[in-house]
Amino acid sequence: MTFKAKEVFAISRSTKLFLKSVLYTAIIMTAIGGLLLFTKMPGFKAPVKSSSESSGVLPFSPTDEDRFSLLCTLSKEKNSSPYAYFIIGFDGNEKRISVCRLFKETVLSSEGKPKILLNESFDRGGAKGAAQALNDYFSCDISRYINFTNDSLLSFFDLFDPVVMDVPQSLSQIDRKNDIYIKIDKGRQSMSGILLLDFIACTVWEKGNAQTLYQSAAAITEFLRQNHEALSLTLSSEAESYILSNCDTNISVTDMENRRALISYLPFESGDGIVTLSLDGEFKNEETEFHLDQKSFDLIKGHYAK
Secondary structure, three states, X not given: OOHHHHHHHHHHHHHHHHHXXXXXXXXXXXXXXXXXXXXXXXXXXXXXXXXXXXXXXXXXXXXXXXXXXXXXXXXXXXXXXXXXXXXXXXEOOOOEEEEEEEEOOEEOOOOOOOOOEXXXXXXXHHHHHHHHHHHHHXXXXXXXXXXXXHHHHHHHHOOOXXXXXXXXXXEEEEEHHHOEEEEEOOEEEXXXXXXXXXXXXXXXXXXXXXXXXXXXXXXXXXXXXXXXXHHHHHOOHHHHHHHXXXXXXXXXXXXXXXXXXXXXXXXXXOOOOEEEOOOOEEEEOOOOEEEEOHHHHHHHHHHHEO
């Protein structure tokens, strides 16, 4: 082979290698482009690792023990009887938070038995006594309690962002004897601590007892829903410290630590995940006794049962 023929052969071989590399590159780019196009198609969902999987931590799996109920009482001042009672249930198995309010005059005894009113059970045995009376009557399991005063609940609310709520009617209530001065406009309101406390305390609802119970409980529901991040991620160390230092409670630091995973697991933002119970009944004996109707009794028993 002559020198010129060798040179032509060498050029031809290098040209073939170049063409092959261009071809392979084109094939690879086409494949990548096709994959990208596929991921943009409607309905495509890329697999995403949960934070627990990516961190190597096992996902939370609720047990029967991951169900507890909390009684929150609200008094005008320290060492006075509460004027409002709230039960908040946390249920890991049902993946649900339930909130309801009860009047202080609620009767907690069956027909034919001595009458026990909720506020009487508190006066006799404090929040622990009230919780026990509720447990006995509804066959539920309220194991923890927090006693708030107006001032302590107001300060607690102020640790968090205002709650945005739709107020269904204008509220105006003046009761100088009980130091109540409430004025809230109808419509969408951003309620800071004092406005939220007034909303909870208000009793002049157009639809009477049922609406009074529901709306005040709904305010607590919205507070929990809209501040779920602070509650579920850290339980807000400042809030924890405040409750332990300023409220009468049987909750401990260990309790809070043990419940942290459950609180993070529960769906605070979901419409079905956090519910306000609609309760009703009627006042009797010159407004000194409030008797829940059967539907309300069944609702409480179902949501806070042992």
